[in-house]
Amino acid sequence: MIIPLTAYLIVGAVLFAIGIYAVLAQRSAVMILMGIEVLLNAIGLNLIAFWRFVRPDDYSAQIFTILIVTIGAVEMAVGLAIMLLLYRNRQTVQVDAYEELHG
Amino acid sequence: MGVVLQMPVVLAALLGGALLTLLLERTLLQRTQTEPGPAAAVDYRHAVDPPNADRWLYPAGPVLALLGVALATVVIPFGPNLIGEDLGIGVFYFIVVVDFVVLGIALGGWGANTPDAVEACYRIVAQLVAYVIPLGLALVGAIMMAESLSTVAIVEAQTGLWYIVLQPIGFVLYLITGLMQAYRAPFLEPFAASIQQGVLHTSGGWQAMAWRMALSGVLFVVAAMGAVLFLGGWQGPLLPGPVWMLLKTYGLMALMLWLGTRVRLRSTAQMLALSWKVLIPVGLVNVLIVGMLILLGVGTA
Amino acid sequence: MILGPVAQIVAFSLCALIAIAGALGMATTMSMFRSGIFLMASFIGVAGLFILLSADLLGLLQVMMYIGGMLVMILFMVLFSHDPGGAMMAGMQLPIIEKFFSLGLLPREQKQEEQSQHAGNGHQPMEQNGQDDHAGHADHGDQDAEQNGHDEHAGQNGHGGHEDHEDHEHHEHMDMSMTTPIKKPAAVLAVLVGVILVGLLLLRPAWPIVAATPNPNSAEMVGHLLMGKYMLAFEGAGLLILIGIFGAVFLARAGHFPDERGREARVAVDAQPTAPEAPALQPVADADPPDAAELVGVTEIQTRRNLEKDGRGEQ
Numbered sequence: 265m266i267i268p269l270t271a272y273l274i275v276g277a278v279l280f281a282i283g284i285y286a287v288l289a290q291r292s293a294v295m296i297l298m299g300i301e302v303l304l305n306a307i308g309l310n311l312i313a314f315w316r317f318v319r320p321d322d323y324s325a326q327i328f329t330i331l332i333v334t335i336g337a338v339e340m341a342v343g344l345a346i347m348l349l350l351y352r353n354r355q356t357v358q359v360d361a362y363e364e365l366h367g
Numbered sequence: 368m369g370v371v372l373q374m375p376v377v378l379a380a381l382l383g384g385a386l387l388t389l390l391l392e393r394t395l396l397q398r399t400q401t402e403p404g405p406a407a408a409v410d411y412r413h414a415v416d417p418p419n420a421d422r423w424l425y426p427a428g429p430v431l432a433l434l435g436v437a438l439a440t441v442v443i444p445f446g447p448n449l450i451g452e453d454l455g456i457g458v459f460y461f462i463v464v465v466d467f468v469v470l471g472i473a474l475g476g477w478g479a480n481t482p483d484a485v486e487a488c489y490r491i492v493a494q495l496v497a498y499v500i501p502l503g504l505a506l507v508g509a510i511m512m513a514e515s516l517s518t519v520a521i522v523e524a525q526t527g528l529w530y531i532v533l534q535p536i537g538f539v540l541y542l543i544t545g546l547m548q549a550y551r552a553p554f555l556e557p558f559a560a561s562i563q564q565g566v567l568h569t570s571g572g573w574q575a576m577a578w579r580m581a582l583s584g585v586l587f588v589v590a591a592m593g594a595v596l597f598l599g600g601w602q603g604p605l606l607p608g609p610v611w612m613l614l615k616t617y618g619l620m621a622l623m624l625w626l627g628t629r630v631r632l633r634s635t636a637q638m639l640a641l642s643w644k645v646l647i648p649v650g651l652v653n654v655l656i657v658g659m660l661i662l663l664g665v666g667t668a
Numbered sequence: 669m670i671l672g673p674v675a676q677i678v679a680f681s682l683c684a685l686i687a688i689a690g691a692l693g694m695a696t697t698m699s700m701f702r703s704g705i706f707l708m709a710s711f712i713g714v715a716g717l718f719i720l721l722s723a724d725l726l727g728l729l730q731v732m733m734y735i736g737g738m739l740v741m742i743l744f745m746v747l748f749s750h751d752p753g754g755a756m757m758a759g760m761q762l763p764i765i766e767k768f769f770s771l772g773l774l775p776r777e778q779k780q781e782e783q784s785q786h787a788g789n790g791h792q793p794m795e796q797n798g799q800d801d802h803a804g805h806a807d808h809g810d811q812d813a814e815q816n817g818h819d820e821h822a823g824q825n826g827h828g829g830h831e832d833h834e835d836h837e838h839h840e841h842m843d844m845s846m847t848t849p850i851k852k853p854a855a856v857l858a859v860l861v862g863v864i865l866v867g868l869l870l871l872r873p874a875w876p877i878v879a880a881t882p883n884p885n886s887a888e889m890v891g892h893l894l895m896g897k898y899m900l901a902f903e904g905a906g907l908l909i910l911i912g913i914f915g916a917v918f919l920a921r922a923g924h925f926p927d928e929r930g931r932e933a934r935v936a937v938d939a940q941p942t943a944p945e946a947p948a949l950q951p952v953a954d955a956d957p958p959d960a961a962e963l964v965g966v967t968e969i970q971t972r973r974n975l976e977k978d979g980r981g982e983q
Contacts (some may be wrong), residue, residue, distance in 0.1 A: 281862030
């Protein structure tokens with residue numbers, strides 16, 4: 265392996281930072297959902313990198329990542345359904361239009 | 368084989384396969400007088416320049432579609448050693464890279480930004496949702512019996528008996544989902560004449576050429592994969608392997624196209640209904656039957 | 669696949685570049701459709717990294733899940749958005765990163781006029797089209813939204829006066845911006861997090877790395893684990909997906925909140941030219957959800973008509 269572990273981890277860290285920006289700065293709920301996907305992806309990359317370099321004999325890390333991908337897909341489906349409902353209600357999915365949610 | 372040597376060979380195989388496919392399809396279409404769909408005539412000479420196009424996504428569409436088909440050709444074996452790369456997860460890889468064609472059509476449709484093309488973009492995604500799961504279920508049967516995802520291993524597992532005999536339900540399922548995956552009649556909604564063949568109408572010049580090759584190529588790889596999974600690939604008496612493989616591929620392709628012209632065109636909503644109400648339950652039954660056959664010791668070496 | 673050292677470095681840089689540039693493009697571009705595509709590119713880049721890390725099954729799984737998932741998500745996004753193509757926002761003053769990722773979104777109005785002045789042969793069908801829809805996605809979505817808004821006023825009185833007013837205001841001076849007011853602090857925070865994480869990584873480079881290589885047949889290994897040791901987790905994930913499907917269908921079911929009248933009205937207008945033939949297709953239309961069925965009916969009629977026309981022409 266020519267590429268060191270740290271290189272993969274740095275890519276993961278940069279992805280994580282971009283994900284944080286997207287979640288905080290985007291107005292549309294769909295974009296926030298996409299930011300969360302980037303965060304999950306960064307985590308998956310870290311898991312697989314550590315698996316390859318530290319415990320290549322134990323495939324549990326891959327199982328864990330598969331579960332993360334699965335949960336990401338379910339989250340996306342339910343999130344989209346909620347957004348569909350919100351949109352039917354108020355004709356917008358921009359999160360700052362739902363001010364009454366902060367009580 | 369080095370990657371540098373491999374690529375031109377695979378591309379040449381794809382080009383030849385796509386050209387033959389186009390010839391076959393044209394002949395058949397002239398006979399039956401049905402809607403051409405993805406095989407409709409395109410304008411190679413004049414580049415089309417849609418005024419409102421998204422100028423990154425619009426040219427990316429045909430490139431991605433062609434890339435997907437070229438990548439799919441890599442795992443199709445034409446003989447014991449005549450294969451681009453015998454990947455350990457070949458069949459799964461095949462399903463994944465053929466999805467790039469859908470992605471390409473969606474990008475090209477949206478990027479061109481005319482109502483017809485955007486409509487095609489929507490229809491193709493709905494079609495993807497319709498065919499992906501039954502297609503997977505059709506493949507699972509063959510994979511279970513061969514106990515491998517490698518295309519070469521699947522062909523070698525059919526030395527005694529082809530899987531079409533053992534899994535007729537899986538084969539029929541593959542015929543239907545293969546037509547959906549290749550966007551041929553009766554499932555040519557994204558390329559319907561009512562929307563002027565969707566993306567084909569909004570592209571010309573090199574893009575039209577790339578679409579033509581990708582759309583003929585996708586039928587070619589789908590038929591070739593069908594021959595590998597259910598018809599024993601390159602195996603057969605007398606003739607050499609590659610000839611058998613080509614015969615089976617084009618025979619299966621002709622069968623699919625002919626069957627497609629026998630039935631009424633289906634809309635996207637009907638495709639989704641067909642997929643969820645009929646094909647997925649049938650696919651699950653097929654998996655069950657194959658599992659029972661394996662437990663009984665049939666088909667396994 | 670075993671790659672040489674140079675090929676490994678090239679592949680790694682390419683995949684890392686795609687992953688990071690894709691994520692950055694997702695967060696900054698003005699076109700929502702494009703941001704979905706960029707996110708997909710980012711996923712594909714990460715999948716490439718997975719394959720480099722010899723987790724090939726996982727990489728392909730990721731590509732498959734996200735091509736289908738993302739495309740559907742993008743189409744939803746387009747339905748929810750006022751300017752999914754980003755043609756309006758791209759014309760404004762933008763910071764440099766956002767400008768770069770929004771290149772090529774502006775429609776070419778002047779150029780089109782030039783073309784029509786000295787029109788070539790090949791352009792005729794295209795031009796007709798271009799003038800027909802002139803606006804493409806941009807105006808389309810906007811008009812749609814406006815229409816929906818008005819219909820909502822007319823149709824649903826249950827909301828009460830106050831909210832009605834708010835809704836109106838929203839449409840009067842619509843805030844088109846895609847980002848929240850805390851965009852700047854968020855960017856600073858994100859950069860800070862990134863710098864801290866990378867700094868920590870560089871400061872602590874001594875992971876207990878082992879030299880062993882994993883079994884190349886990762887599909888088999890993962891399969892055995894999923895069906896053995898992690899059976900419960902696997903079944904749990906399956907149950908979660910099932911519940912997720914139920915939940916999504918339950919939440920998004922039609923009925924409680926009817927579909928916007930605006931959309932149905934538009935479809936009815938589209939269906940006008942084929943009105944005389946419509947009754948014959950009524951049973952088909954009734955069997956499916958209303959809006960989809962309408963569209964299907966129309967296309968079907970058109971397709972059938974074309975077919976018939978062709979058939980007659982040939983005979």
